[in-house]
Amino acid sequence: MATVAETRDVFEEVFGGGGAIIAAKAPGRVNLIGEHTDYNDGFVLPMAISHGVTIVGRLREDRKVRLRSLDYGESAEFDLDERYDARGPRWSQYVEGVARTFDEEYDGEIRGLEAALTGDVPQGSGLSSSAALEVAAGLLIDELNGLGTGRVEIALFGQKAEHYYLGVKCGIMDQFASCLCREDHALFLDCRSLEHKHAPLKLRDEVALILDSGKSRGLADSKYNERRAACEEGVRILSGALHGIQALRDVSESQFEEFSGLLPDVVKRRCRHVVTENQRTLDSMQALLKGDMERFGALMFASHESLRFDYEVSCDELDVLNELAKESPAVIGERMTGAGFGGCAVALARRDGLDALKAYLSEEYFKKTGRRLKIYETSPARGAAIVD
CATH class of the missing domain: 3.30.230.10 (Ribosomal Protein S5; domain 2)
Structure with a gap:
Protein backbone atom coordinates (compact mmCIF):
# COMPACT_ATOMS: atom_id res chain seq x y z
CA MET A 1 0.00 0.00 0.00
CA LYS A 202 0.37 -8.00 24.04
CA LEU A 203 2.09 -10.67 21.98
CA ARG A 204 5.67 -11.09 23.18
CA ASP A 205 6.49 -14.76 22.76
CA GLU A 206 3.59 -15.26 20.35
CA VAL A 207 2.54 -13.91 16.96
CA ALA A 208 -0.80 -13.70 15.20
CA LEU A 209 -0.83 -15.25 11.74
CA ILE A 210 -3.44 -14.69 9.07
CA LEU A 211 -3.51 -17.67 6.72
CA ASP A 212 -5.06 -16.82 3.37
CA SER A 213 -6.32 -20.05 1.85
CA GLY A 214 -6.51 -18.64 -1.67
CA LYS A 215 -10.06 -19.98 -1.92
CA SER A 216 -12.59 -17.30 -2.82
CA ARG A 217 -15.81 -17.08 -0.84
CA GLY A 218 -18.10 -17.58 -3.82
CA LEU A 219 -21.10 -19.01 -1.96
CA ALA A 220 -20.78 -16.92 1.18
CA ASP A 221 -23.67 -14.50 0.57
CA SER A 222 -26.37 -17.07 -0.22
CA LYS A 223 -25.21 -19.51 2.47
CA TYR A 224 -24.96 -16.66 5.00
CA ASN A 225 -28.64 -15.87 4.42
CA GLU A 226 -29.53 -19.54 4.92
CA ARG A 227 -27.64 -19.70 8.22
CA ARG A 228 -29.26 -16.52 9.46
CA ALA A 229 -32.71 -17.81 8.58
CA ALA A 230 -32.03 -21.07 10.44
CA CYS A 231 -31.05 -19.14 13.56
CA GLU A 232 -34.20 -17.05 13.37
CA GLU A 233 -36.27 -20.22 12.93
CA GLY A 234 -34.59 -21.70 16.00
CA VAL A 235 -35.48 -18.65 18.09
CA ARG A 236 -39.08 -18.82 16.88
CA ILE A 237 -39.41 -22.47 17.92
CA LEU A 238 -37.50 -22.18 21.21
CA SER A 239 -39.47 -19.11 22.27
CA GLY A 240 -42.46 -21.41 22.79
CA ALA A 241 -40.59 -23.06 25.67
CA LEU A 242 -38.24 -20.24 26.66
CA HIS A 243 -40.52 -17.24 26.93
CA GLY A 244 -39.00 -13.84 26.36
CA ILE A 245 -35.97 -14.85 24.30
CA GLN A 246 -35.26 -12.48 21.42
CA ALA A 247 -32.13 -14.07 19.97
CA LEU A 248 -29.91 -17.09 20.49
CA ARG A 249 -27.70 -15.05 22.84
CA ASP A 250 -30.56 -15.36 25.35
CA VAL A 251 -30.27 -19.17 25.40
CA SER A 252 -27.76 -20.78 27.79
CA GLU A 253 -25.97 -24.03 26.99
CA SER A 254 -28.01 -25.89 29.62
CA GLN A 255 -31.28 -24.50 28.28
CA PHE A 256 -30.30 -25.49 24.76
CA GLU A 257 -29.50 -29.05 25.85
CA GLU A 258 -32.90 -29.26 27.53
CA PHE A 259 -35.00 -27.96 24.64
CA SER A 260 -32.95 -28.65 21.50
CA GLY A 261 -35.10 -31.70 20.81
CA LEU A 262 -37.80 -29.30 19.63
CA LEU A 263 -35.67 -28.29 16.66
CA PRO A 264 -35.27 -29.93 13.24
CA ASP A 265 -31.79 -31.44 12.89
CA VAL A 266 -30.22 -28.78 10.65
CA VAL A 267 -31.69 -25.91 12.67
CA LYS A 268 -30.52 -27.63 15.86
CA ARG A 269 -26.92 -27.80 14.66
CA ARG A 270 -26.90 -24.20 13.45
CA CYS A 271 -28.27 -22.96 16.76
CA ARG A 272 -25.93 -25.18 18.79
CA HIS A 273 -22.97 -23.49 17.16
CA VAL A 274 -24.18 -20.01 18.08
CA VAL A 275 -25.03 -20.92 21.67
CA THR A 276 -21.71 -22.65 22.30
CA GLU A 277 -19.71 -20.04 20.38
CA ASN A 278 -21.10 -17.30 22.60
CA GLN A 279 -19.90 -19.21 25.65
CA ARG A 280 -16.52 -19.82 24.05
CA THR A 281 -16.18 -16.10 23.43
CA LEU A 282 -16.99 -15.28 27.06
CA ASP A 283 -14.48 -17.91 28.17
CA SER A 284 -11.87 -16.51 25.77
CA MET A 285 -12.23 -13.05 27.28
CA GLN A 286 -11.54 -14.52 30.71
CA ALA A 287 -8.54 -16.43 29.35
CA LEU A 288 -7.05 -13.21 28.00
CA LEU A 289 -7.63 -11.40 31.27
CA LYS A 290 -5.74 -14.21 33.03
CA GLY A 291 -3.02 -14.32 30.38
CA ASP A 292 -3.85 -17.98 29.71
CA MET A 293 -2.90 -18.34 26.04
CA GLU A 294 -3.09 -22.14 26.07
CA ARG A 295 -6.73 -22.00 27.14
CA PHE A 296 -7.40 -19.33 24.53
CA GLY A 297 -5.84 -21.51 21.83
CA ALA A 298 -7.91 -24.54 22.83
CA LEU A 299 -11.07 -22.45 22.49
CA MET A 300 -9.98 -21.36 19.00
CA PHE A 301 -9.61 -25.00 17.92
CA ALA A 302 -13.03 -25.82 19.42
CA SER A 303 -14.56 -22.90 17.54
CA HIS A 304 -13.33 -24.28 14.23
CA GLU A 305 -14.79 -27.70 14.98
CA SER A 306 -18.17 -26.12 15.64
CA LEU A 307 -18.02 -24.00 12.50
CA ARG A 308 -17.01 -27.04 10.49
CA PHE A 309 -19.52 -29.60 11.71
CA ASP A 310 -22.46 -27.67 13.21
CA TYR A 311 -22.58 -24.43 11.24
CA GLU A 312 -21.02 -25.98 8.13
CA VAL A 313 -19.36 -22.82 6.84
CA SER A 314 -15.83 -24.16 6.49
CA CYS A 315 -14.35 -25.73 3.35
CA ASP A 316 -11.73 -28.35 2.49
CA GLU A 317 -8.92 -25.78 2.33
CA LEU A 318 -9.70 -24.24 5.72
CA ASP A 319 -10.03 -27.71 7.25
CA VAL A 320 -6.63 -28.73 5.86
CA LEU A 321 -5.10 -25.67 7.51
CA ASN A 322 -6.78 -26.51 10.79
CA GLU A 323 -5.51 -30.09 10.74
CA LEU A 324 -1.99 -28.96 9.91
CA ALA A 325 -2.11 -26.44 12.74
CA LYS A 326 -3.23 -29.11 15.21
CA GLU A 327 -0.27 -31.26 14.23
CA SER A 328 2.26 -28.49 14.91
CA PRO A 329 3.47 -27.88 18.48
CA ALA A 330 4.33 -24.32 17.43
CA VAL A 331 0.63 -23.45 17.03
CA ILE A 332 -1.30 -22.44 20.15
CA GLY A 333 -4.67 -22.17 18.46
CA GLU A 334 -6.18 -21.81 14.96
CA ARG A 335 -9.58 -21.40 13.37
CA MET A 336 -11.29 -20.18 10.25
CA THR A 337 -12.31 -16.54 10.51
CA GLY A 338 -14.90 -14.48 8.68
CA ALA A 339 -18.02 -15.68 6.91
CA GLY A 340 -16.41 -18.91 5.74
CA PHE A 341 -16.55 -21.02 2.57
CA GLY A 342 -13.04 -19.80 1.85
CA GLY A 343 -11.00 -16.79 2.83
CA CYS A 344 -8.72 -16.84 5.85
CA ALA A 345 -7.88 -18.61 9.05
CA VAL A 346 -6.26 -17.00 12.07
CA ALA A 347 -3.63 -18.65 14.24
CA LEU A 348 -1.73 -17.80 17.38
CA ALA A 349 1.76 -19.28 17.18
CA ARG A 350 4.98 -19.27 19.17
CA ARG A 351 7.69 -16.99 17.81
CA ASP A 352 10.30 -19.63 18.48
CA GLY A 353 10.51 -21.70 15.31
CA LEU A 354 8.21 -19.39 13.35
CA ASP A 355 10.13 -19.64 10.07
CA ALA A 356 10.01 -23.43 10.23
CA LEU A 357 6.27 -23.31 10.96
CA LYS A 358 5.54 -21.06 7.99
CA ALA A 359 7.59 -23.30 5.69
CA TYR A 360 5.80 -26.41 7.01
CA LEU A 361 2.33 -24.91 6.57
CA SER A 362 3.09 -23.60 3.08
CA GLU A 363 4.62 -26.85 1.81
CA GLU A 364 2.03 -29.20 3.29
CA TYR A 365 -0.88 -27.00 2.30
CA PHE A 366 0.31 -26.94 -1.32
CA LYS A 367 0.78 -30.73 -1.31
CA LYS A 368 -2.76 -31.29 -0.04
CA THR A 369 -4.64 -28.59 -1.97
CA GLY A 370 -2.51 -27.44 -4.89
CA ARG A 371 -2.95 -23.88 -3.67
CA ARG A 372 -0.35 -21.35 -2.58
CA LEU A 373 -0.79 -20.23 1.00
CA LYS A 374 -0.28 -16.57 1.85
CA ILE A 375 0.81 -15.93 5.43
CA TYR A 376 0.62 -12.49 7.03
CA GLU A 377 2.19 -11.75 10.39
CA THR A 378 0.31 -9.20 12.44
CA SER A 379 -0.26 -7.98 15.96
CA PRO A 380 -3.15 -6.17 17.64
CA ALA A 381 -3.16 -2.72 16.02
Whole structure:
Protein backbone atom coordinates (compact mmCIF):
# COMPACT_ATOMS: atom_id res chain seq x y z
CA MET A 1 0.00 0.00 0.00
CA ALA A 2 1.16 3.52 -0.71
CA THR A 3 2.27 5.55 2.30
CA VAL A 4 0.34 8.56 3.52
CA ALA A 5 2.93 10.81 1.85
CA GLU A 6 2.65 8.93 -1.44
CA THR A 7 -1.15 9.08 -1.29
CA ARG A 8 -0.94 12.81 -0.64
CA ASP A 9 1.35 13.18 -3.66
CA VAL A 10 -1.19 11.40 -5.88
CA PHE A 11 -3.95 13.55 -4.40
CA GLU A 12 -2.10 16.73 -5.35
CA GLU A 13 -1.33 15.40 -8.83
CA VAL A 14 -5.02 14.67 -9.44
CA PHE A 15 -6.73 17.49 -7.55
CA GLY A 16 -4.00 20.12 -7.16
CA GLY A 17 -2.35 21.51 -4.05
CA GLY A 18 -3.54 24.05 -1.53
CA GLY A 19 -6.19 24.01 1.16
CA ALA A 20 -6.36 21.98 4.34
CA ILE A 21 -5.53 18.39 3.33
CA ILE A 22 -6.25 15.74 5.95
CA ALA A 23 -5.43 12.01 6.04
CA ALA A 24 -7.41 9.28 7.84
CA LYS A 25 -6.40 5.66 8.29
CA ALA A 26 -8.52 2.71 9.40
CA PRO A 27 -7.47 -0.92 9.87
CA GLY A 28 -8.96 -4.17 8.77
CA ARG A 29 -9.72 -6.70 11.46
CA VAL A 30 -9.43 -10.37 12.20
CA ASN A 31 -11.97 -11.99 14.47
CA LEU A 32 -10.15 -14.15 17.02
CA ILE A 33 -13.33 -15.88 18.17
CA GLY A 34 -17.07 -15.32 18.10
CA GLU A 35 -18.05 -16.26 14.54
CA HIS A 36 -21.57 -15.85 13.17
CA THR A 37 -22.65 -14.58 16.58
CA ASP A 38 -22.90 -10.87 15.77
CA TYR A 39 -26.21 -11.05 13.91
CA ASN A 40 -27.55 -13.24 16.73
CA ASP A 41 -27.02 -10.41 19.26
CA GLY A 42 -24.03 -12.30 20.63
CA PHE A 43 -20.41 -11.70 21.58
CA VAL A 44 -17.32 -11.24 19.41
CA LEU A 45 -13.62 -10.79 20.10
CA PRO A 46 -11.80 -9.18 17.14
CA MET A 47 -8.54 -7.30 16.92
CA ALA A 48 -7.42 -4.69 14.41
CA ILE A 49 -4.60 -5.70 12.06
CA SER A 50 -1.71 -3.78 10.57
CA HIS A 51 -3.30 -3.79 7.08
CA GLY A 52 -5.75 -0.99 6.41
CA VAL A 53 -7.11 1.83 4.24
CA THR A 54 -5.70 5.35 3.95
CA ILE A 55 -7.74 8.21 2.53
CA VAL A 56 -6.42 11.74 1.96
CA GLY A 57 -8.83 14.58 1.21
CA ARG A 58 -10.00 18.16 1.57
CA LEU A 59 -13.31 19.99 1.51
CA ARG A 60 -14.94 21.54 -1.54
CA GLU A 61 -17.20 24.58 -1.57
CA ASP A 62 -20.00 22.67 -3.31
CA ARG A 63 -21.63 19.28 -2.63
CA LYS A 64 -19.73 17.23 -5.19
CA VAL A 65 -17.48 14.36 -4.12
CA ARG A 66 -14.59 13.43 -6.40
CA LEU A 67 -12.54 10.30 -5.68
CA ARG A 68 -9.38 8.65 -6.97
CA SER A 69 -8.39 5.06 -6.15
CA LEU A 70 -4.65 4.41 -6.31
CA ASP A 71 -5.20 0.64 -6.26
CA TYR A 72 -7.72 0.48 -9.11
CA GLY A 73 -6.40 3.43 -11.09
CA GLU A 74 -9.99 4.65 -11.32
CA SER A 75 -11.84 7.86 -10.58
CA ALA A 76 -15.43 8.38 -9.48
CA GLU A 77 -17.68 11.35 -8.80
CA PHE A 78 -21.12 11.95 -7.31
CA ASP A 79 -23.16 14.88 -6.05
CA LEU A 80 -24.85 14.82 -2.64
CA ASP A 81 -27.64 16.98 -4.06
CA GLU A 82 -28.52 14.29 -6.60
CA ARG A 83 -30.22 10.96 -5.99
CA TYR A 84 -28.13 7.86 -5.35
CA ASP A 85 -28.02 5.62 -8.41
CA ALA A 86 -25.16 3.17 -7.71
CA ARG A 87 -23.48 3.95 -11.02
CA GLY A 88 -19.93 4.24 -9.75
CA PRO A 89 -17.36 1.49 -9.20
CA ARG A 90 -18.07 -0.75 -6.23
CA TRP A 91 -15.26 0.76 -4.13
CA SER A 92 -16.70 4.24 -4.60
CA GLN A 93 -20.17 3.11 -3.56
CA TYR A 94 -18.86 2.43 -0.05
CA VAL A 95 -17.57 5.99 0.23
CA GLU A 96 -20.76 7.37 -1.28
CA GLY A 97 -22.90 5.34 1.10
CA VAL A 98 -21.01 6.73 4.09
CA ALA A 99 -21.12 10.29 2.78
CA ARG A 100 -24.86 10.10 2.17
CA THR A 101 -25.43 8.55 5.60
CA PHE A 102 -23.55 11.40 7.26
CA ASP A 103 -25.55 13.86 5.18
CA GLU A 104 -28.82 12.30 6.33
CA GLU A 105 -27.74 12.29 9.97
CA TYR A 106 -26.62 15.95 9.78
CA ASP A 107 -29.66 17.25 7.88
CA GLY A 108 -27.98 17.93 4.56
CA GLU A 109 -25.14 20.00 6.00
CA ILE A 110 -22.23 17.90 4.69
CA ARG A 111 -19.97 19.61 2.17
CA GLY A 112 -18.42 17.92 -0.82
CA LEU A 113 -14.83 16.74 -0.86
CA GLU A 114 -12.11 15.35 -3.05
CA ALA A 115 -10.04 12.42 -1.90
CA ALA A 116 -7.45 9.86 -2.92
CA LEU A 117 -7.48 6.44 -1.29
CA THR A 118 -5.47 3.25 -1.07
CA GLY A 119 -5.54 0.05 0.95
CA ASP A 120 -3.74 -3.23 1.53
CA VAL A 121 -6.40 -5.34 3.25
CA PRO A 122 -6.70 -8.52 1.13
CA GLN A 123 -10.15 -8.35 -0.44
CA GLY A 124 -12.57 -11.26 -0.24
CA SER A 125 -10.57 -12.85 2.57
CA GLY A 126 -12.82 -12.02 5.51
CA LEU A 127 -10.56 -9.28 6.90
CA SER A 128 -13.07 -6.44 6.49
CA SER A 129 -11.60 -4.35 3.72
CA SER A 130 -15.04 -2.78 3.22
CA ALA A 131 -15.43 -1.78 6.86
CA ALA A 132 -11.94 -0.27 6.86
CA LEU A 133 -12.91 1.83 3.82
CA GLU A 134 -16.20 2.90 5.43
CA VAL A 135 -14.55 3.89 8.69
CA ALA A 136 -11.65 5.73 7.03
CA ALA A 137 -14.13 7.65 4.87
CA GLY A 138 -16.36 8.38 7.85
CA LEU A 139 -13.48 9.65 9.95
CA LEU A 140 -12.30 11.89 7.11
CA ILE A 141 -15.79 13.31 6.50
CA ASP A 142 -16.24 13.94 10.21
CA GLU A 143 -12.88 15.69 10.57
CA LEU A 144 -13.19 17.82 7.43
CA ASN A 145 -16.66 19.01 8.42
CA GLY A 146 -15.74 19.58 12.09
CA LEU A 147 -18.64 17.46 13.32
CA GLY A 148 -17.18 15.78 16.40
CA THR A 149 -19.03 12.53 15.76
CA GLY A 150 -18.33 9.83 18.35
CA ARG A 151 -16.50 6.66 17.35
CA VAL A 152 -19.50 4.45 18.07
CA GLU A 153 -21.63 6.62 15.79
CA ILE A 154 -19.04 6.52 13.01
CA ALA A 155 -19.10 2.71 13.21
CA LEU A 156 -22.91 2.70 13.13
CA PHE A 157 -22.95 5.06 10.15
CA GLY A 158 -20.66 2.65 8.30
CA GLN A 159 -22.98 -0.26 9.06
CA LYS A 160 -26.02 1.75 7.99
CA ALA A 161 -24.32 2.68 4.72
CA GLU A 162 -23.58 -0.96 3.99
CA HIS A 163 -27.17 -1.95 4.77
CA TYR A 164 -28.96 0.72 2.74
CA TYR A 165 -26.56 1.64 -0.04
CA LEU A 166 -24.62 -1.58 -0.63
CA GLY A 167 -27.45 -3.99 0.20
CA VAL A 168 -25.33 -6.05 2.64
CA LYS A 169 -27.02 -6.82 5.96
CA CYS A 170 -23.76 -6.98 7.93
CA GLY A 171 -23.41 -7.02 11.68
CA ILE A 172 -21.68 -4.26 13.62
CA MET A 173 -18.44 -6.06 14.55
CA ASP A 174 -16.31 -5.05 11.56
CA GLN A 175 -16.91 -1.32 11.76
CA PHE A 176 -16.66 -1.37 15.56
CA ALA A 177 -13.30 -3.12 15.46
CA SER A 178 -11.92 -0.77 12.82
CA CYS A 179 -13.07 2.27 14.80
CA LEU A 180 -12.42 1.30 18.40
CA CYS A 181 -9.64 -1.26 18.71
CA ARG A 182 -6.50 -0.43 20.68
CA GLU A 183 -2.92 -1.46 20.11
CA ASP A 184 -1.97 -4.63 22.01
CA HIS A 185 -5.60 -5.37 22.84
CA ALA A 186 -8.51 -7.39 21.51
CA LEU A 187 -11.99 -5.85 21.58
CA PHE A 188 -14.75 -7.72 23.40
CA LEU A 189 -18.07 -6.52 22.01
CA ASP A 190 -21.64 -7.25 23.04
CA CYS A 191 -23.41 -6.91 19.71
CA ARG A 192 -26.77 -6.21 21.35
CA SER A 193 -25.94 -3.48 23.83
CA LEU A 194 -22.74 -2.35 22.02
CA GLU A 195 -20.97 -2.40 25.38
CA HIS A 196 -17.32 -3.15 24.80
CA LYS A 197 -14.16 -3.85 26.74
CA HIS A 198 -10.50 -3.95 25.77
CA ALA A 199 -8.78 -7.23 26.61
CA PRO A 200 -4.97 -7.17 26.92
CA LEU A 201 -3.25 -9.07 24.10
CA LYS A 202 0.37 -8.00 24.04
CA LEU A 203 2.09 -10.67 21.98
CA ARG A 204 5.67 -11.09 23.18
CA ASP A 205 6.49 -14.76 22.76
CA GLU A 206 3.59 -15.26 20.35
CA VAL A 207 2.54 -13.91 16.96
CA ALA A 208 -0.80 -13.70 15.20
CA LEU A 209 -0.83 -15.25 11.74
CA ILE A 210 -3.44 -14.69 9.07
CA LEU A 211 -3.51 -17.67 6.72
CA ASP A 212 -5.06 -16.82 3.37
CA SER A 213 -6.32 -20.05 1.85
CA GLY A 214 -6.51 -18.64 -1.67
CA LYS A 215 -10.06 -19.98 -1.92
CA SER A 216 -12.59 -17.30 -2.82
CA ARG A 217 -15.81 -17.08 -0.84
CA GLY A 218 -18.10 -17.58 -3.82
CA LEU A 219 -21.10 -19.01 -1.96
CA ALA A 220 -20.78 -16.92 1.18
CA ASP A 221 -23.67 -14.50 0.57
CA SER A 222 -26.37 -17.07 -0.22
CA LYS A 223 -25.21 -19.51 2.47
CA TYR A 224 -24.96 -16.66 5.00
CA ASN A 225 -28.64 -15.87 4.42
CA GLU A 226 -29.53 -19.54 4.92
CA ARG A 227 -27.64 -19.70 8.22
CA ARG A 228 -29.26 -16.52 9.46
CA ALA A 229 -32.71 -17.81 8.58
CA ALA A 230 -32.03 -21.07 10.44
CA CYS A 231 -31.05 -19.14 13.56
CA GLU A 232 -34.20 -17.05 13.37
CA GLU A 233 -36.27 -20.22 12.93
CA GLY A 234 -34.59 -21.70 16.00
CA VAL A 235 -35.48 -18.65 18.09
CA ARG A 236 -39.08 -18.82 16.88
CA ILE A 237 -39.41 -22.47 17.92
CA LEU A 238 -37.50 -22.18 21.21
CA SER A 239 -39.47 -19.11 22.27
CA GLY A 240 -42.46 -21.41 22.79
CA ALA A 241 -40.59 -23.06 25.67
CA LEU A 242 -38.24 -20.24 26.66
CA HIS A 243 -40.52 -17.24 26.93
CA GLY A 244 -39.00 -13.84 26.36
CA ILE A 245 -35.97 -14.85 24.30
CA GLN A 246 -35.26 -12.48 21.42
CA ALA A 247 -32.13 -14.07 19.97
CA LEU A 248 -29.91 -17.09 20.49
CA ARG A 249 -27.70 -15.05 22.84
CA ASP A 250 -30.56 -15.36 25.35
CA VAL A 251 -30.27 -19.17 25.40
CA SER A 252 -27.76 -20.78 27.79
CA GLU A 253 -25.97 -24.03 26.99
CA SER A 254 -28.01 -25.89 29.62
CA GLN A 255 -31.28 -24.50 28.28
CA PHE A 256 -30.30 -25.49 24.76
CA GLU A 257 -29.50 -29.05 25.85
CA GLU A 258 -32.90 -29.26 27.53
CA PHE A 259 -35.00 -27.96 24.64
CA SER A 260 -32.95 -28.65 21.50
CA GLY A 261 -35.10 -31.70 20.81
CA LEU A 262 -37.80 -29.30 19.63
CA LEU A 263 -35.67 -28.29 16.66
CA PRO A 264 -35.27 -29.93 13.24
CA ASP A 265 -31.79 -31.44 12.89
CA VAL A 266 -30.22 -28.78 10.65
CA VAL A 267 -31.69 -25.91 12.67
CA LYS A 268 -30.52 -27.63 15.86
CA ARG A 269 -26.92 -27.80 14.66
CA ARG A 270 -26.90 -24.20 13.45
CA CYS A 271 -28.27 -22.96 16.76
CA ARG A 272 -25.93 -25.18 18.79
CA HIS A 273 -22.97 -23.49 17.16
CA VAL A 274 -24.18 -20.01 18.08
CA VAL A 275 -25.03 -20.92 21.67
CA THR A 276 -21.71 -22.65 22.30
CA GLU A 277 -19.71 -20.04 20.38
CA ASN A 278 -21.10 -17.30 22.60
CA GLN A 279 -19.90 -19.21 25.65
CA ARG A 280 -16.52 -19.82 24.05
CA THR A 281 -16.18 -16.10 23.43
CA LEU A 282 -16.99 -15.28 27.06
CA ASP A 283 -14.48 -17.91 28.17
CA SER A 284 -11.87 -16.51 25.77
CA MET A 285 -12.23 -13.05 27.28
CA GLN A 286 -11.54 -14.52 30.71
CA ALA A 287 -8.54 -16.43 29.35
CA LEU A 288 -7.05 -13.21 28.00
CA LEU A 289 -7.63 -11.40 31.27
CA LYS A 290 -5.74 -14.21 33.03
CA GLY A 291 -3.02 -14.32 30.38
CA ASP A 292 -3.85 -17.98 29.71
CA MET A 293 -2.90 -18.34 26.04
CA GLU A 294 -3.09 -22.14 26.07
CA ARG A 295 -6.73 -22.00 27.14
CA PHE A 296 -7.40 -19.33 24.53
CA GLY A 297 -5.84 -21.51 21.83
CA ALA A 298 -7.91 -24.54 22.83
CA LEU A 299 -11.07 -22.45 22.49
CA MET A 300 -9.98 -21.36 19.00
CA PHE A 301 -9.61 -25.00 17.92
CA ALA A 302 -13.03 -25.82 19.42
CA SER A 303 -14.56 -22.90 17.54
CA HIS A 304 -13.33 -24.28 14.23
CA GLU A 305 -14.79 -27.70 14.98
CA SER A 306 -18.17 -26.12 15.64
CA LEU A 307 -18.02 -24.00 12.50
CA ARG A 308 -17.01 -27.04 10.49
CA PHE A 309 -19.52 -29.60 11.71
CA ASP A 310 -22.46 -27.67 13.21
CA TYR A 311 -22.58 -24.43 11.24
CA GLU A 312 -21.02 -25.98 8.13
CA VAL A 313 -19.36 -22.82 6.84
CA SER A 314 -15.83 -24.16 6.49
CA CYS A 315 -14.35 -25.73 3.35
CA ASP A 316 -11.73 -28.35 2.49
CA GLU A 317 -8.92 -25.78 2.33
CA LEU A 318 -9.70 -24.24 5.72
CA ASP A 319 -10.03 -27.71 7.25
CA VAL A 320 -6.63 -28.73 5.86
CA LEU A 321 -5.10 -25.67 7.51
CA ASN A 322 -6.78 -26.51 10.79
CA GLU A 323 -5.51 -30.09 10.74
CA LEU A 324 -1.99 -28.96 9.91
CA ALA A 325 -2.11 -26.44 12.74
CA LYS A 326 -3.23 -29.11 15.21
CA GLU A 327 -0.27 -31.26 14.23
CA SER A 328 2.26 -28.49 14.91
CA PRO A 329 3.47 -27.88 18.48
CA ALA A 330 4.33 -24.32 17.43
CA VAL A 331 0.63 -23.45 17.03
CA ILE A 332 -1.30 -22.44 20.15
CA GLY A 333 -4.67 -22.17 18.46
CA GLU A 334 -6.18 -21.81 14.96
CA ARG A 335 -9.58 -21.40 13.37
CA MET A 336 -11.29 -20.18 10.25
CA THR A 337 -12.31 -16.54 10.51
CA GLY A 338 -14.90 -14.48 8.68
CA ALA A 339 -18.02 -15.68 6.91
CA GLY A 340 -16.41 -18.91 5.74
CA PHE A 341 -16.55 -21.02 2.57
CA GLY A 342 -13.04 -19.80 1.85
CA GLY A 343 -11.00 -16.79 2.83
CA CYS A 344 -8.72 -16.84 5.85
CA ALA A 345 -7.88 -18.61 9.05
CA VAL A 346 -6.26 -17.00 12.07
CA ALA A 347 -3.63 -18.65 14.24
CA LEU A 348 -1.73 -17.80 17.38
CA ALA A 349 1.76 -19.28 17.18
CA ARG A 350 4.98 -19.27 19.17
CA ARG A 351 7.69 -16.99 17.81
CA ASP A 352 10.30 -19.63 18.48
CA GLY A 353 10.51 -21.70 15.31
CA LEU A 354 8.21 -19.39 13.35
CA ASP A 355 10.13 -19.64 10.07
CA ALA A 356 10.01 -23.43 10.23
CA LEU A 357 6.27 -23.31 10.96
CA LYS A 358 5.54 -21.06 7.99
CA ALA A 359 7.59 -23.30 5.69
CA TYR A 360 5.80 -26.41 7.01
CA LEU A 361 2.33 -24.91 6.57
CA SER A 362 3.09 -23.60 3.08
CA GLU A 363 4.62 -26.85 1.81
CA GLU A 364 2.03 -29.20 3.29
CA TYR A 365 -0.88 -27.00 2.30
CA PHE A 366 0.31 -26.94 -1.32
CA LYS A 367 0.78 -30.73 -1.31
CA LYS A 368 -2.76 -31.29 -0.04
CA THR A 369 -4.64 -28.59 -1.97
CA GLY A 370 -2.51 -27.44 -4.89
CA ARG A 371 -2.95 -23.88 -3.67
CA ARG A 372 -0.35 -21.35 -2.58
CA LEU A 373 -0.79 -20.23 1.00
CA LYS A 374 -0.28 -16.57 1.85
CA ILE A 375 0.81 -15.93 5.43
CA TYR A 376 0.62 -12.49 7.03
CA GLU A 377 2.19 -11.75 10.39
CA THR A 378 0.31 -9.20 12.44
CA SER A 379 -0.26 -7.98 15.96
CA PRO A 380 -3.15 -6.17 17.64
CA ALA A 381 -3.16 -2.72 16.02
CA ARG A 382 -4.83 0.57 16.91
CA GLY A 383 -8.14 1.60 15.45
CA ALA A 384 -8.90 4.41 13.04
CA ALA A 385 -7.07 7.72 13.41
CA ILE A 386 -6.29 11.01 11.73
CA VAL A 387 -2.64 10.70 10.70
CA ASP A 388 0.14 13.02 9.56
